[in-house]
Amino acid sequence: MAITVMIADDNAFIREGMNIILSTYEEFEVVALVENGQEAVDFCKEHAVDIALLDVRMPVMNGVDATKEIVAVSETKPVILTTFDDDEYILGAIKNGAKGYLLKNNDPERVRDALISVYHGTSIIQDIMLDKIKQSLVNPTSQPHIDTELFTERELEIMAYIAKGYSNKEIAEHMFISGGTVANYITTILDKTNLKHRTQIAVYYLTGNVY
Structure with missing residues (x-):
């Protein structure tokens, strides 16, 4: 069954x-082409x-x-496709529930792979976007930090790997634990922080802020 995309x-x-x-x-099956966000919301309300x-x-x-709006009214997973000039929107999109944040200059194969990953439950944010978060949001005069007392040493280590862009499989290999154990740690971290997905964990780890 094809992945439906608007x-x-x-x-x-x-x-x-x-x-x-x-x-x-x-x-993929492209089911709709629309010209603005309101049309996108309206379509997702009426169609799966x-x-x-x-x-x-x-x-x-x-x-x-x-x-x-899409996250609020449907099960659709939003993915932002944007340009370098729109980097100020990164945190807003993540806060609002975007499952991916991709640049328009990506090769088609990378976009394809990213959308497939999002469909299967993995949030995608490119390394360059994480770099922009570091550069624009971390105040060098007052370095934000997470409350390390909330987390175990293992949880902090996993958060660090997530912030570096590692997949669950890569984290498991580096830490010599199973992928299921990594997933369990991530679930615990999400519960402790009230975050929704691993991309938000990366932002939280890098900035000290929960978005």
């Missing part, structure tokens, strides 16, 4: 281009869609606000 972008060239690209892969691929800057409603 594409929202006010640029017709990008919108149609992504449609053509994703339609070449048997894993696996992934909403959202531009950030759109008229009527932007991708960050649309992400919040």
Whole structure:
């Protein structure tokens, strides 16, 4: 069964281009093309869609606000597809429940792999985005920090690996534990922080803030 995708972008060239690209892969079925965030929200309310691929800057409603609405009214997983210039939106999108944050200049294969990962429950944020979080949000004069007393040594180690972009499998290999054990630790960390997914753990670890 194909992964259903809705594409929202006010640029017709990008919108149609992504449609053509994703339609070449048997894993996907593009079910709608819309021009703004409100149209994306309305479609997700009325139709079962696996992934909403959202531009950030759109008229009527932007991708960050649309992400919040989509998460509230549906089971659709929002993924932001954006440009370098939109990095100020990263935390807003993550806070609102985005499951992925990708740059438009990615190779089609990388976008494909990322969407498949999101569909299967893995949140995706590119290393360059994590770097921007470090640069723009960590105040060098007052370094934010997490409350280490809330976590065990193992949990802190796993959080550090997540912040570096390691997958569960890679963490398991480095720590010589099973993937199931890693998943259990992550669940515990999410419960302690009231976060929703591992991407938010990375932001929390890097900035000391819960978004």
